[in-house]
Amino acid sequence: MDQMPTSPTQVFTFTRKQSASNKTPRQINRNLVFNLIRTHQAISRADLARVSGLQRSTISLIVEDLIRDRWILEGLTGRLPRGRRPTFLELNHQRAVIAVDIHPSQTTVAVADLGGKIVAQNVVAPPRDPEKAIAPIVAAIRKLIEEHADKSFDGVGISLPGRADPQSKKPIFTPNVSWPVQSLQAKIERATGLRVEMENVANACALSEVWFGDSDGLNDLIVVNVSEGIGTGIFSNGRLLRGANGMAGEFGHVEMEYEGLVCGCGGRGCWETIASNRAGLRYYHEISGRPAPSSFAALIKLVRSNDPLAVQALEKMSVALGRGLRMIASALAPSEIVVVGEITSAWDLFGPAIEAELQKNAFSSVPRLRPSFEGNTSRLRSAVALVMNGLH
Ligand SMILES: [Zn+2]
Numbered sequence: 001m002d003q004m005p006t007s008p009t010q011v012f013t014f015t016r017k018q019s020a021s022n023k024t025p026r027q028i029n030r031n032l033v034f035n036l037i038r039t040h041q042a043i044s045r046a047d048l049a050r051v052s053g054l055q056r057s058t059i060s061l062i063v064e065d066l067i068r069d070r071w072i073l074e075g076l077t078g079r080l081p082r083g084r085r086p087t088f089l090e091l092n093h094q095r096a097v098i099a100v101d102i103h104p105s106q107t108t109v110a111v112a113d114l115g116g117k118i119v120a121q122n123v124v125a126p127p128r129d130p131e132k133a134i135a136p137i138v139a140a141i142r143k144l145i146e147e148h149a150d151k152s153f154d155g156v157g158i159s160l161p162g163r164a165d166p167q168s169k170k171p172i173f174t175p176n177v178s179w180p181v182q183s184l185q186a187k188i189e190r191a192t193g194l195r196v197e198m199e200n201v202a203n204a205c206a207l208s209e210v211w212f213g214d215s216d217g218l219n220d221l222i223v224v225n226v227s228e229g230i231g232t233g234i235f236s237n238g239r240l241l242r243g244a245n246g247m248a249g250e251f252g253h254v255e256m257e258y259e260g261l262v263c264g265c266g267g268r269g270c271w272e273t274i275a276s277n278r279a280g281l282r283y284y285h286e287i288s289g290r291p292a293p294s295s296f297a298a299l300i301k302l303v304r305s306n307d308p309l310a311v312q313a314l315e316k317m318s319v320a321l322g323r324g325l326r327m328i329a330s331a332l333a334p335s336e337i338v339v340v341g342e343i344t345s346a347w348d349l350f351g352p353a354i355e356a357e358l359q360k361n362a363f364s365s366v367p368r369l370r371p372s373f374e375g376n377t378s379r380l381r382s383a384v385a386l387v388m389n390g391l392h
Pocket residue numbers: 252253254263264265266267268270
């Protein structure tokens with residue numbers, strides 16, 4: 001096999017087989033082998049060959065590559081009958097990533113390993129003065145790095161509830177964040193000296209679903225992030241669809257109700273005004289006449305305590321969500337739609353209603369619909385994928 005030059009900072013890419021115009025089979029296999037080690041660790045070379053279906057010699061070459069680049073380590077030596085002693089492979093747990101997940105109401109800062117496992121996390125509430133929002137986030141990151149001095153950090157991934165221009169990398173559309181998020185990337189870079197990748201949260205989650213193998217082999221996947229607003233990440237023909245200015249995927253701001261409620265974007269009746277977490281909370285207030293719970297998690301708690309009005313509110317939100325998913329399915333014909341957000345914690349109750357709306361799409365095949373397997377850590381894990389992919 002050819003000896004490609006590699007450096008310790010070499011990153012993986014998401015390009016899939018069918019569109020692998022610039023990726024060699026070796027790089028694709030490397031990605032596959034890394035993910036098998038991640039999900040099966042600790043695992044021997046022989047077992048890797050068995051699970052992957054790749055030749056033992058191919059596995060050996062890729063493993064040497066991954067060890068040289070410090071992605072994986074040789075760990076324990078096993079004991080087998082007849083004197084063979086295989087060494088087991090595992091991820092290099094010395095390496096880590098800082099994951100930053102920005103919500104309008106709070107920012108979560110975490111240390112994650114290369115497998116996307118969250119090692120430590122802290123929540124930073126924004127101060128009253130939006131102009132002072134960045135300093136506490138930067139301080140929380142520095143504190144985490146100091147507390148994990150035994151780790152070497154590969155970078156910082158930020159999942160953003162908005163869109164950033166792929167050229168300038170500056171956020172250009174953050175309708176639900178009230179503080180000046182545009183200077184965050186540069187400030188973190190200056191404070192830590194680390195590479196900082198910032199990406200729309202739904203885009204990041206789409207890459208993460210592919211990277212971490214949950215939607216392995218799919219070339220047409222949509223992630224719908226349902227939170228304070230709604231964003232979608234479109235993985236189409238094996239790559240992320242960005243559009244001319246990085247704004248592709250704003251289905252949350254497609255008008256679904258003529259002369260509906262005013263949206264954060266300035267429009268009216270956008271999908272997110274009827275199907276986001278905020279809409280669910282509003283429905284509860286409208287149906288019950290009581291004040292809405294303080295958070296969407298609290299609304300789900302009411303559902304779990306069999307509050308019929310809370311159930312009604314979320315059923316209404318679910319129908320609106322399904323209507324929008326039908327629009328997406330009609331527009332893009334994905335093979336799979338993955339939903340990310342708190343609603344997935346009540347998928348047993350509301351998934352069927354969402355799916356029923358999606359299936360009203362009469363003319364094309366209905367995509368598979370599922371909640372993200374990672375639940376509430378999806379967004380943090382996506383920040384890890386951003387750093388590993390070296391997107392930009
Ligand atoms: Zn809007």
